[in-house]
Amino acid sequence: MAHRLLTVPLTALFIGGALIAAPLSMQAASAPPTAVTVCLDPGHGGSPNPANPSQPYDSGAIGINGIEEKNLTLAVGLRLRTLLEEDGVHVVMTRTTNTDPSIYQREETCVMAKAALFVSIHFNSFTSPQPEGALVLYPKPSDIPFATTMEHALVSGLAKWNIANDGIQFDGHWWTHAPMPQVTVESAYVSNPHDAALLTTTTFLNADAAAIRSGIEAYDPTILHIKPAILAWRTAHHEAPPPSTTTAGSQSRTKHSSSNALPLLLALLVVGGAAVLLRRALPKGSIRIRGSRPARSQTGLSRTTLRQRHELLGKRHSSYLRSRPPEAQARRQKR
Ligand SMILES: [Zn+2]
Numbered sequence: 001m002a003h004r005l006l007t008v009p010l011t012a013l014f015i016g017g018a019l020i021a022a023p024l025s026m027q028a029a030s031a032p033p034t035a036v037t038v039c040l041d042p043g044h045g046g047s048p049n050p051a052n053p054s055q056p057y058d059s060g061a062i063g064i065n066g067i068e069e070k071n072l073t074l075a076v077g078l079r080l081r082t083l084l085e086e087d088g089v090h091v092v093m094t095r096t097t098n099t100d101p102s103i104y105q106r107e108e109t110c111v112m113a114k115a116a117l118f119v120s121i122h123f124n125s126f127t128s129p130q131p132e133g134a135l136v137l138y139p140k141p142s143d144i145p146f147a148t149t150m151e152h153a154l155v156s157g158l159a160k161w162n163i164a165n166d167g168i169q170f171d172g173h174w175w176t177h178a179p180m181p182q183v184t185v186e187s188a189y190v191s192n193p194h195d196a197a198l199l200t201t202t203t204f205l206n207a208d209a210a211a212i213r214s215g216i217e218a219y220d221p222t223i224l225h226i227k228p229a230i231l232a233w234r235t236a237h238h239e240a241p242p243p244s245t246t247t248a249g250s251q252s253r254t255k256h257s258s259s260n261a262l263p264l265l266l267a268l269l270v271v272g273g274a275a276v277l278l279r280r281a282l283p284k285g286s287i288r289i290r291g292s293r294p295a296r297s298q299t300g301l302s303r304t305t306l307r308q309r310h311e312l313l314g315k316r317h318s319s320y321l322r323s324r325p326p327e328a329q330a331r332r333q334k335r
Pocket residue numbers: 043044060061069122123335
């Protein structure tokens with residue numbers, strides 16, 4: 001009896017819900033153009049913590065004027081993120097604060113994000129003040145084109161500051177496992193008086209970020225090719241540049257504007273109310289409410305899978321680090 005009495009209101013509820021939900025599903029169908037994902041890795045980071053002696057930290061090189069490499073890399077990385085996002089790039093960062101992720105955590109962040117490009121940001125240092133200029137390191141032969149393009153962009157973008165062109169250099173002991181094209185950018189020497197003075201100015205750090213962006217966009221023309229479509233989509237959806245992400249997929253990049261929130265809420269209320277009424281109206285057991293899915297990480301992989309992958313990366317790295325030649329380890333100390 002109750003079933004029959006509820007038939008008319010239920011039908012009305014479903015039609016109402018469908019009318020509201022239809023435009024929403026059409027909106028969902030117009031997904032944003034697929035952005036290029038770039039992973040940025042500001043080198044070093046962290047501070048000593050007396051309360052937690054095991055906390056990792058690494059200031060990087062200390063400049064002759066006291067500047068710390070870890071702060072410079074983060075400043076340039078954050079600025080570069082903004083510049084790239086303005087061009088429609090999906091930026092993933094290995095760190096956004098004063099922390100020191102391990103080498104495999106940094107690599108894992110970029111790999112899990114399926115980044116198209118991987119850029120580590122460092123600054124150079126030497127035991128004497130003479131060496132100066134911009135150097136781009138690459139970890140595998142297939143990265144030479146990216147490194148060459150990046151070096152040209154640096155020299156061109158920083159020309160007015162007379163930054164010397166130190167070319168590109170193979171540095172295979174650093175990032176060796178990430179599959180995407182990758183470079184380590186060392187735009188100036190903190191140990192050189194000329195370079196170190198420039199590095200204290202926001203103007204130069206911003207110019208460095210802009211030069212690196214030019215290198216990225218010159219190497220991957222897709223970014224500027226799809227930029228108009230992405231910006232048009234953002235305008236149509238009243239969407240600002242996506243929020244920053246620290247790790248792969250840590251935040252949803254699709255935001256609903258406030259104008260979309262109300263109909264969505266109404267649709268949920270109508271459909272939810274209809275479901276409750278339907279459950280009451282129908283015999284027990286005729287509707288099965290599906291249980292929630294097993295918890296998954298924000299990267300889309302289960303925690304177990306992530307842990308296994310992390311252990312695998314750790315094993316590969318530890319065996320790799322043991323196999324490094326002494327001179328490579330010495331060079332690593334320099335950086
Ligand atoms: Zn460094």
